[in-house]
Amino acid sequence: MPLSRRDLFRTAPAAALAAGLHPRLASPARAEPLVVRVREPRNLETPLSDLFSTDTGKFYVRDHFSLPDVDLKTFKLTVEGHVENELELTLDDLKKMGAVTREIVLECAGNGRVFLVPPVRGAQWGHGAVGQAKWTGVPLGAVLERAKVKAGAGDVVLIGADKGAIADPATPGAINFDRGIPLAKAKKDETLVAWGMNEAPLPVSHGAPLRAIVGGWYGMAAVKWLSRIVVLDRPHIGYWQTIDYSYWERTKEGVPQLVPLAAIQPKAVVTNPVPGAVLKAGEKHAIEGFAWAGENAVAKVEVSADGGKTWAAAVLEKSEPLKAARWRATFAPAAGPLKLLARATDDKGNTQPEKRDPDRRTYMINHLIPVELTVK
Numbered sequence: 001m002p003l004s005r006r007d008l009f010r011t012a013p014a015a016a017l018a019a020g021l022h023p024r025l026a027s028p029a030r031a032e033p034l035v036v037r038v039r040e041p042r043n044l045e046t047p048l049s050d051l052f053s054t055d056t057g058k059f060y061v062r063d064h065f066s067l068p069d070v071d072l073k074t075f076k077l078t079v080e081g082h083v084e085n086e087l088e089l090t091l092d093d094l095k096k097m098g099a100v101t102r103e104i105v106l107e108c109a110g111n112g113r114v115f116l117v118p119p120v121r122g123a124q125w126g127h128g129a130v131g132q133a134k135w136t137g138v139p140l141g142a143v144l145e146r147a148k149v150k151a152g153a154g155d156v157v158l159i160g161a162d163k164g165a166i167a168d169p170a171t172p173g174a175i176n177f178d179r180g181i182p183l184a185k186a187k188k189d190e191t192l193v194a195w196g197m198n199e200a201p202l203p204v205s206h207g208a209p210l211r212a213i214v215g216g217w218y219g220m221a222a223v224k225w226l227s228r229i230v231v232l233d234r235p236h237i238g239y240w241q242t243i244d245y246s247y248w249e250r251t252k253e254g255v256p257q258l259v260p261l262a263a264i265q266p267k268a269v270v271t272n273p274v275p276g277a278v279l280k281a282g283e284k285h286a287i288e289g290f291a292w293a294g295e296n297a298v299a300k301v302e303v304s305a306d307g308g309k310t311w312a313a314a315v316l317e318k319s320e321p322l323k324a325a326r327w328r329a330t331f332a333p334a335a336g337p338l339k340l341l342a343r344a345t346d347d348k349g350n351t352q353p354e355k356r357d358p359d360r361r362t363y364m365i366n367h368l369i370p371v372e373l374t375v376k
């Protein structure tokens, strides 16, 4: 499948650089809209100034392998495994099943990894491996209904067309990117097989022709270039939810077990002032940002200008599950260095932790990260 114009625009400077062109020829007229964390496979981050932009070209990209070749003319989504009716569906078949459009946040489970001390392996994301889009597609539940899932089903495995081998920790040869989700989550109305993004066809970068959207869950479940759905009669103990994209949970007896990452944890990010900003002492300044909490709504956002000793409530826009909400506060700081904190609490009472929990391995990074400022 050919790259879209937007994809070409985005990768052109990288290609030109690789070809040894003069840097000026290598740069497009406009600045590259995304921050390059890894060029190939592409790991492209939304800059803080564009966080939650509705411009699809500013939406972060996280690929594990090179873009797969998907032939649009012959493309079919297959549904196999523990079902009465195995299916082969064209894009048109899916579109005929009815379309819904939902605004849903996608956040990479490694978002914020650059702030971990000591540094850990993996893409060094700042705050920008997150975005929100209007996703259009058919609920996965409707597809599973047509396939008639048999009694005793386990996970629904969503399989992408992209494929490769990873050396460390080693994959069993070349494998596809995949993710199993429990049947109950697969049947929720926020779980979609999507072909549209922000009221336009899904771009190749974001999984065209089809991707999964698993609302409220970290990005790894939102399988792009979705080409096979396999219903298992057991949980999926695959690479991408054990060796990768898992965390340690302790049983009540304290026995650590690996658990697949799932729901997005509450988080507030400050977009203004930016890290390193110099503010005038004694004047009133705005503090602004976004907050989201996965499957839950955000109940409150608080800010602290004294490193967490005291907190003041921010004004929070109406918040809904699956979506991000804006928030705003003001402060008039005294001269000196300052560490600004913001924290979100969801409507189930979950608050962002102060300290990093190492059981989370290199994922689920929502402990408090200060914005360091100077006030003069």
Ligand SMILES: Nc1nc2c(c(=O)[nH]1)N[C@H]1C(S)=C(S)[C@@H](COP(=O)(O)O)O[C@H]1N2
Pocket: 059, 060, 061, 062, 063, 064, 065, 106, 107, 108, 109, 159, 160, 161, 162, 177, 205, 206, 207, 218, 219, 220, 221, 222, 223, 224, 225, 226
């Ligand atoms: N097939 C496939 N699906 C994938 C991935 C991938 O590498 N291959 N990356 C996942 C991860 S880790 C994230 S965070 C999201 C990123 O989606 P985006 O690139 O549209 O922002 O896609 C997910 N789906």
Ligand SMILES: [Mo]
Pocket: 062, 107, 108, 109, 110, 219, 220
């Ligand atoms: Mo991710």
